[in-house]
Amino acid sequence: MRPPTGWQECPSWRAIADGARPPVATDRSLGDWPHGWQHSASRTRNLHFRERTLLPDMSPSACALLRSQAGPHAGAWLTAIPADPATTLSPQAMQLALRRRLRLPLPLRLNRCGPSPGCGGLVDVFGDHALACPRTGLLARRAKIVERAWVRVAREAVGADGQVVPQQWLCATTAPGVAPDDRRRLDLVIYGASPMGGALCCDATLVSPLTRTGQPQPGTVADDGAMLRVAERRKRAAYPELSSGGPQRLLVLGSEIGGRWNETAQHLVRDLARVRAQRAPPALRAAATSAWTRRWWATLAVALQQAVSSTALGSPWPAPPHASQPPGPELDRVLDLAEAAGPSRLPLRP
DNA sequence: AGACCACTCTTACACATTTG
DNA sequence: CAAATGTGTAAGAGTGGTCT
Numbered sequence: 001m002r003p004p005t006g007w008q009e010c011p012s013w014r015a016i017a018d019g020a021r022p023p024v025a026t027d028r029s030l031g032d033w034p035h036g037w038q039h040s041a042s043r044t045r046n047l048h049f050r051e052r053t054l055l056p057d058m059s060p061s062a063c064a065l066l067r068s069q070a071g072p073h074a075g076a077w078l079t080a081i082p083a084d085p086a087t088t089l090s091p092q093a094m095q096l097a098l099r100r101r102l103r104l105p106l107p108l109r110l111n112r113c114g115p116s117p118g119c120g121g122l123v124d125v126f127g128d129h130a131l132a133c134p135r136t137g138l139l140a141r142r143a144k145i146v147e148r149a150w151v152r153v154a155r156e157a158v159g160a161d162g163q164v165v166p167q168q169w170l171c172a173t174t175a176p177g178v179a180p181d182d183r184r185r186l187d188l189v190i191y192g193a194s195p196m197g198g199a200l201c202c203d204a205t206l207v208s209p210l211t212r213t214g215q216p217q218p219g220t221v222a223d224d225g226a227m228l229r230v231a232e233r234r235k236r237a238a239y240p241e242l243s244s245g246g247p248q249r250l251l252v253l254g255s256e257i258g259g260r261w262n263e264t265a266q267h268l269v270r271d272l273a274r275v276r277a278q279r280a281p282p283a284l285r286a287a288a289t290s291a292w293t294r295r296w297w298a299t300l301a302v303a304l305q306q307a308v309s310s311t312a313l314g315s316p317w318p319a320p321p322h323a324s325q326p327p328g329p330e331l332d333r334v335l336d337l338a339e340a341a342g343p344s345r346l347p348l349r350p
Numbered sequence: 351a352g353a354c355c356a357c358t359c360t361t362a363c364a365c366a367t368t369t370g
Numbered sequence: 371c372a373a374a375t376g377t378g379t380a381a382g383a384g385t386g387g388t389c390t
Contacts, residue, residue, distance in 0.1 A: 137360030140382040183379055
């Protein structure tokens with residue numbers, strides 16, 4: 001169980017009146033404003049309610065899924081502005097995503113997995129089986145949707161200064177000790193986003209905290225992101241050459257089907273936003289960072305929900321969304337996504 | 351717990367071969 | 371000669387086992 005964030009010891013009124021400030025979050029992202037006491041207080045209360053009231057009454061599976069749905073930017077699809085195909089969920093996908101989030105039954109036709117691709121087992125109305133059964137072939141397909149979203153985000157970030165190569169051969173990188181006939185491929189490699197000029201070798205992965213029987217995987221009931229750590233270990237074991245130093249780095253961009261992203265994914269978006277904002281006029285950099293961050297998390301979260309929805313039905317999605325990739329919007333088109341800096345300018349209520 | 355392995359099935363992709 | 375088809379490899383995530 002994670003320690004609750006917020007304050008551990010309640011400050012005295014006198015201390016607050018004397019100007020004491022809450023602890024500054026270490027993982028504060030650019031464009032994130034420095035929070036005051038209200039944020040810490042409500043966060044502490046929310047987490048307390050979640051741990052003491054909400055979770056104890058839920059089934060283990062529902063607990064694991066709730067944890068999977070939490071975390072930074074896990075709900076970005078709910079606030080995504082559908083002004084662009086990349087940040088738009090179809091009505092059908094939105095309906096499925098909302099039902100998944102509320103753990104309501106999905107409109108399924110079949111009650112068995114299969115027939116020809118599939119294990120023949122009973123499927124549940126929540127889509128848990130379809131999202132974890134490795135025998136339908138949908139897992140391999142759904143991963144592509146998130147992978148393409150990462151490619152899109154990386155391309156928008158590095159622009160013409162860098163390069164993003166999808167499906168890069170491992171032996172084409174600078175990783176040491178790879179035989180030239182090695183056929184392993186990386187999901188995407190980003191050049192021009194690393195301060196040292198190295199290659200970011202990315203592997204996007206989307207894992208489920210529940211098994212195909214709907215039972216939680218070990219550790220997922222009590223710990224946030226337990227399956228993300230399993231996925232990271234698995235990927236690091238698959239690419240040992242990329243962990244041995246040098247100009248290239250392995251980034252495991254992990255996500256859970258509830259919407260949670262791992263630390264690496266959050267760091268990458270933060271770094272990409274910094275790279276992109278360097279090309280903006282200095283006076284606009286803070287706003288640009290905030291705006292691009294919002295846009296990219298919306299893009300990634302929408303893609304993740306698209307992937308989950310297409311798998312939850314147990315049938316392939318009709319068409320791959322936006323196969324052609326336009327170059328992405330200009331800065332002035334995204335700036336209105338930026339958070340307003342400074343305190344709220346709403347009128348004080350009586 | 352965690353690391354590791356061998357296994358499940360289907361999909362995606364690159365390359366080779368055949369066909370019109 | 372180009373288009374269509376076939377083939378081989380790796381990847382995708384999960385399962386279940388063993389060992390430490």
